[in-house]
Amino acid sequence: MALSVAQRIAEAADLVTVALDALLPRAEGPEQRLTEAMRYAALGPGRRLRPFFALETARLFDVEERPVLRAACALECIHAYSLVHDDLPALDNGDTRRGRATLHLAYDHATAILAGDALQTAAFEIMAHPDTHSDGSVRAELVRKLAVAAGARGLAGGQMMDFVGVSDDLGAVARMQRMKSGALIACAFDLPLTLAHASEAERQPLMAFAQDLALAWQIRGDILAAEAGGPALARSESARRKVNYVTLLGVGQARERVDLLADQASAHLDVFGDQGEILRNSVDFVLDRRQQSP
Numbered sequence: 001m002a003l004s005v006a007q008r009i010a011e012a013a014d015l016v017t018v019a020l021d022a023l024l025p026r027a028e029g030p031e032q033r034l035t036e037a038m039r040y041a042a043l044g045p046g047r048r049l050r051p052f053f054a055l056e057t058a059r060l061f062d063v064e065e066r067p068v069l070r071a072a073c074a075l076e077c078i079h080a081y082s083l084v085h086d087d088l089p090a091l092d093n094g095d096t097r098r099g100r101a102t103l104h105l106a107y108d109h110a111t112a113i114l115a116g117d118a119l120q121t122a123a124f125e126i127m128a129h130p131d132t133h134s135d136g137s138v139r140a141e142l143v144r145k146l147a148v149a150a151g152a153r154g155l156a157g158g159q160m161m162d163f164v165g166v167s168d169d170l171g172a173v174a175r176m177q178r179m180k181s182g183a184l185i186a187c188a189f190d191l192p193l194t195l196a197h198a199s200e201a202e203r204q205p206l207m208a209f210a211q212d213l214a215l216a217w218q219i220r221g222d223i224l225a226a227e228a229g230g231p232a233l234a235r236s237e238s239a240r241r242k243v244n245y246v247t248l249l250g251v252g253q254a255r256e257r258v259d260l261l262a263d264q265a266s267a268h269l270d271v272f273g274d275q276g277e278i279l280r281n282s283v284d285f286v287l288d289r290r291q292q293s294p
Contacts, residue, residue: 004281005278005281005282005285006285008052008056008278009047009048009049009052009282009285012048012051012052012055012056012072013046013047013048013051013052015051015055015069016048016051016069016072016073016076017043017048019069019070019072019073020042020043020073020076020077021039021043023070023073023122023126024038024039024042024043024077024122025038025122026039033107033111034111034114034115034118035118037103037106037107037111037112037114037115038115038118038119038122040103040106040107040115041080041081041083041084041103041115041116041119042076042077042080042119044097044098044100045098045099045100046098048076049185049188049286050072050075050076050079050184050185050187050188051069051072051073051075051076051188052282053185053188053189053210053279053282054068054071054072054075054188054189054191054192055068055069055072055192056278056279056282057188057189057192057193057206057279058192058195058196060206060272060275060276060279061192061193061196061198061202062196063192063195063196066131067132067133067195068191068192068195070126070127070129070131070132071127071132071142071146071191071192071195072188072191073126074122074123074124074126074127074132074142074146075123075146075184075187075188075191077119077120077122077123077126078119078120078123078146078149078150078155078184079184080119081115081116081117081119081120081123082116082150082155082159082184083097084102084103084104084112084115084116084119085112085113085116086159087102087103087104087112088104088109088112088113089104089109091159091163103115103116120150123146123150124143124146124147127139127142127143127146128140128143133195138194138195141194142191142194142195145187145190145191145194146187146191148183149183149184149186149187149190150183150184153179153183154179154183154184154187155179155180155183155184157179158176158177158178158179158180158181158183159180161175161176161179161180162176162180162242165242165243166243167243168243168248170245170248170249172243173243173244173245173248174215177214177215177218177219177244178211178214178215180218181214181215181217181218182210182211182214182215182218185210185213185214185217186207186210186211186214188210189206189207189209189210190203190207190210193206193207205268205269205271205272206268206269208264208265208268209265209268209269209279212261212262212264212265212268213261213262213265213283213286213287215261216257216258216261216262216265216283216287217286217287218244219244219245219246219254219257219258219261220258220287220288222244222245222246222254223246223251223254223255223258225246226246226251227251245257258287262283262284262287265283266280266283
């Protein structure tokens with residue numbers, strides 16, 4: 001019996017959690033606090049959607065599980081580090097993450113900064129290891145793509161744009177969101193496509209799927225935040241120059257944009273026929289557009 005999207009996501013999360021547990025360091029002595037904090041951030045609860053996308057893309061091309069699982073673990077380390085730093089008082093000043101205290105509150109600010117730094121470097125240590133791929137040139141390309149996704153042209157650049165604020169222009173907001181959230185999601189597809197030596201014709205629909213889904217996901221997050229916070233949040237966002245699709249379009253039009261992007265994302269996978277069913281079904285599940293059976 002075929003697994004549902006929810007079951008495949010849970011299966012991917014379990015695989016990555018077990019693999020990360022083995023890959024992340026344990027230590028005794030003065031550095032033990034650092035390694036414990038790294039593990040608190042990376043092994044905590046979460047759906048691990050980026051690894052799910054990586055593993056599902058790999059299945060489309062019959063890529064061996066070990067290299068893509070290690071690549072997915074590296075990507076998850078980058079994601080975990082970004083959340084740790086994003087929650088710091090200098091940025092979003094978060095107090096909870098995934099139902100638990102944020103790392104700087106569970107430990108302290110200095111430990112959170114160092115744990116984020118160490119998770120980032122752990123990602124590249126994992127990716128560059130010969131166990132990820134026997135061909136050094138393939139490993140180098142994986143490292144390069146992860147670095148671009150995490151750096152000034154990706155995640156970090158998008159975070160900077162969000163921090164300083166962008167103009168009241170949908171194009172500028174879309175660019176920020178594609179960098180801030182979309183870069184790592186796109187990387188989840190790009191890494192297995194690199195391992196598969198996929199052609200441009202095979203890459204294009206999956207990368208387009210990733211970009212549309214990532215933007216829809218971010219807009220939905222802004223909608224949920226606006227609905228939870230109400231007018232007070234809207235005023236706060238405006239005062240802090242936090243511009244997004246909801247502040248520019250309103251909740252109703254933002255919802256319409258999510259539906260448009262979700263439909264576009266699904267259509268990109270038509271070229272894969274039945275093989276793309278799990279990824280296609282993941283759109284509604286990830287965006288929670290309608291109730292799905294587990």
